[in-house]
Amino acid sequence: MVTMKVFVLIKFFSLSNSITNFMPNLPVGEYRIVFEKVYSCNSTNLFQFNIYTNKKASNITEMKGNLTALSPFDDTYRFDFNMASWSSIGGWKPNAMVYIKNNACSSFKHLLGNSWSLLLNTLKIHKISCPILPGTYTITGFDMQKFEDNNFPKVFFYGKYKITTKIKTINEKVVGCAIAELSVLRPWEKPI
Numbered sequence: 792m793v794t795m796k797v798f799v800l801i802k803f804f805s806l807s808n809s810i811t812n813f814m815p816n817l818p819v820g821e822y823r824i825v826f827e828k829v830y831s832c833n834s835t836n837l838f839q840f841n842i843y844t845n846k847k848a849s850n851i852t853e854m855k856g857n858l859t860a861l862s863p864f865d866d867t868y869r870f871d872f873n874m875a876s877w878s879s880i881g882g883w884k885p886n887a888m889v890y891i892k893n894n895a896c897s898s899f900k901h902l903l904g905n906s907w908s909l910l911l912n913t914l915k916i917h918k919i920s921c922p923i924l925p926g927t928y929t930i931t932g933f934d935m936q937k938f939e940d941n942n943f944p945k946v947f948f949y950g951k952y953k954i955t956t957k958i959k960t961i962n963e964k965v966v967g968c969a970i971a972e973l974s975v976l977r978p979w980e981k982p983i
Contacts, residue, residue: 814979819948825982826852826935828972837861838958838967842930853932858914865922868895868966869959872902877951887952895958896921904942909933949975 831840842856872890875883892898900907900921908919914928951974958967974982 814977820946821978822947822949822975823978824935824939825974825976826854826938826971827974828970829854830970832955832968832970834957834965834968836967838864840967840969842969844935845932847932852935854930854935855932857927857929859927860923860925862966863922863924864958865896866894867961869893869961869963870895870898870902871955871957871959873955873957875953875955876948877953883953887948896923902942903938905940906938909937909940947975949977951975 826844829840829842829844831842838861839859840856842854842858845853845855847853870890870892872888873885874888875885876887878884890902903910910933911917911919911923913930913933916923916928952972954971954973956969956971957965959965976982
């Protein structure tokens, strides 16, 4: 009887000191981003995005390719950011998050936050302010996890998203366009 009480006490103290791994299954919360695809879309190609993702390791995805600007990327353009979410019955549902701003360069710089300067350093652009001068800039391997240091909301809905980023003139003519498909995961989740 005494040994049974001692065993119960030992079990009680061992459980009270254990660290629990509480992993809630809520639809929204802090997140991490896993990029799946990056590609260009229809535009007049004044700004060309010839980029792709490269899986360097199981947990490292890099962006490679080049960006070509035939005109200075400055605040005379508009920035159009549209997130589509993957529907539970299949297919993309547009307008999960819409961000349209004038002053394209400054708006893009603000949205990317600290990852703006990291990206420009990879492109070997030493001036991190606007405008970005015309030219062809090569990306030899930019770790996509660096995009997490941004000014996006720090809490977001989990799921699969397609982000369409367009650079437009004041007359709504699309002069540059890129699409990124990504998953917003819980910090402890692994991509499927």
